[in-house]
Amino acid sequence: MKIISVVCHPLLMATYLSYVLFQEAPELFPRVIPQAASQFILVIFITTCVMPALSIFLLKTFSFISNLELTDRKERIKPFIFIAFYYAASSYLFLVKLEMGPVFMTVMIGVTVLIILLSIITAWFKISIHAAAIWSGVGFVSALIITMGIDLGGYYYALIISAGLTGTSRLHLGYHQPKEVWSGAMFGFWYSFLVMLWFI
Template sequence: MPSLVFYTILFHLGNSTNLADSSKRTVISLIFVTTCLVPVLTVVMFRLTKVIKDLHMTNRKDRYLPFVFISLFYIVVSFMIRGQAWMTPAMNVAFLAITAVVVVTNGITFKWKISAHAAGVAGWLGFIIAFKSTFQATNTLFWPLLAAVTLTGLVSWARLYLHAHKPSEIVGGCLLGFIISYGSIILFL
């Protein structure tokens, strides 16, 4: 989801950056590696070393250690990229909000199996809706908005269909991701 958020900022918000398209793709690649590839490899490593029973982490307790590592990794990355010349205020606020969603979701996991998938997709939706009002004159957000609404519905349905979560866990994840993401842009930009 962070890659989609950065894609949205870089390619759908006019005047959001002065980077060339090739540099924008490099930024999105960096975000993908640090927020998707490394966490996936972390979970796979925990599975191969038998720290977790399965990659689906159906047992809430299997989520603890991988989620702590992923939270710490997001925090470290957010500090590492914060001062970079290519980071704009919108990107800074967005990445800090994404980190907050990850950390809060992972903290809640110790007591309740909230849906991290739902938090992620609804977070992207929250960013897009906030960007539409914050950058009214310079956005091309119709297609990303349509994609985010569709993806939020499909992911939520899939998590229910797979019996990975209860409806309350999906709704909780959606609300958490949306509120933090939307609120961060409205309050801090």
């Protein structure tokens, strides 16, 4: 269960989603040529995973947080601010500097706003970020399938199964109560699904 929780970490969701969409629907990335796909995914991985992870590690090193799992609800606010900053900076980079397509930008900006909303919710309630993140991915993809007819094949079903396993792992590890997992899943899915329907 610990492995599932790590492999399906929220900071990896942008990388996974970008990889799957580029593999199955490269037309969504008009500015990225096939030869530069690996570099593009690497940039996403560094800006949305590595840099935020380093910030969380530094917060732990200097005792601003007690553990890297962020099990204390009150300690989550500072890391979330850093993560939101990196996602906002990444969105700016892809929008202004690289002029990426509207679908990808909707996802990036939508995720940035989602992080901010989850930060606000966390001030009062320990919502499951793992559940919110992976079900957000399901929401984005589901909306794309409906609105644009994109066929992701087995990736879509793998994503849904992974989402279920992620929620189960958080419960099994004792990090969350059922209501925290379900609220994260419902909020993540419907927020992302409706954002894509509204803006695409």
